[in-house]
Amino acid sequence: MEEIRQFIASITPMNDDDWQLFSSKLEMVNVKKKIVLLKAGEIENYLSFITKGAARVHIPLEENDVTFGFLFENEFVSAYDSFLTRQPSEYQTETITDTTLWRISYQDLQDVYQNTDSGNAIGRRMNENMYLLKSKRELSLLSKSAEERYLDLFTERPELIKQIPLKHIASYIGVTPQALSRIRRRIY
């Protein structure tokens, strides 16, 4: 749980009382690898902080699903659109490896927002960061080639390339596994 406090402190200070309330709402969950956390079509009820392991957010399709993100230690995993809008999620979330999560429910988070001074400040900062991530992704999708996106991923997250099946990386970059296989060959 200390990781979470650290993470929050790195965004904005939170006083002890507020931390008390917030942390009382957190629930620890251990999940095996390749387990679906949220099925597409359901409403996301949790925002989960990963303290160990890794997860993936995607839209499952018969052939070649579409991957929206990989999440690792000290990051949040959630079908956050659905969490915010309370509408059925287009996305599915699942673990990649055995994973430990600390999660808070939608209602509990609303309570924290309403009853703490720092909650909204942290929430605002966190949402700003979420925005920045998506914004960067938009830029990448609109103005870079698949090959450039692969190389970017390679430099930003070298560990990811090794741990995660090529087909998932391909679907994150926005191409088929075959195309990524060829891009790879071209590069080396």
Next chain:
Amino acid sequence: MEEIRQFIASITPMNDDDWQLFSSKLEMVNVKKKIVLLKAGEIENYLSFITKGAARVHIPLEENDVTFGFLFENEFVSAYDSFLTRQPSEYQTETITDTTLWRISYQDLQDVYQNTDSGNAIGRRMNENMYLLKSKRELSLLSKSAEERYLDLFTERPELIKQIPLKHIASYIGVTPQALSRIRRRIY
């Protein structure tokens, strides 16, 4: 200025004192059409609410620039990445038509966040909405064709198709003007 209060009230209530502080920071600006509000490479210092007119956010390039969004009345225009990070903006913002803006500076907004109860709550909600918009765009870019994106735009914003040059729409959809011209011909 009443539009802005309405807009904020539609997100989350703001008490009179907080509104007093916030509105005292707002500055009205009238700008002619096709005027650059923020040049790419500069640091964005304003978050601007449009009460009349329209604007565009893009990356200017020799041939075919890349468009990230069109903003109309009751929406905010800003190179928001740069505004948040205080780093030089990759994006440029400019008016499309004669436009009236109410803007707040970065420092003034931080003051509002620090000195009001409702500021962070509204900021959080606004940033959630910003996130949702970008998230929707990511989904569209990854899982739809250029033609589908054009048709989506057509149903969501019929007025836009008429008012805005095809080449800007093309660069928003992520294709060249030639390609969009052909998509159009195919459809009708």
Next chain:
DNA sequence: CGCCGAGTTGAACTGAATCAAGAAACGTGG
């Protein structure tokens, strides 16, 4: 051991980019 999912490779096809040229619309100054 056998099977199955993951990755690779090939061949044919497709949507969009690029290069190029001409037509239409637009706005600005005389």
Next chain:
DNA sequence: CCACGTTTCTTGATTCAGTTCAACTCGGCG
């Protein structure tokens, strides 16, 4: 208000990146 020049849009021909379909290899694990 017209004439000119510039931008915007269209159309054609060629090229290219990536898709699709298909076959084959490899490695793990049940």
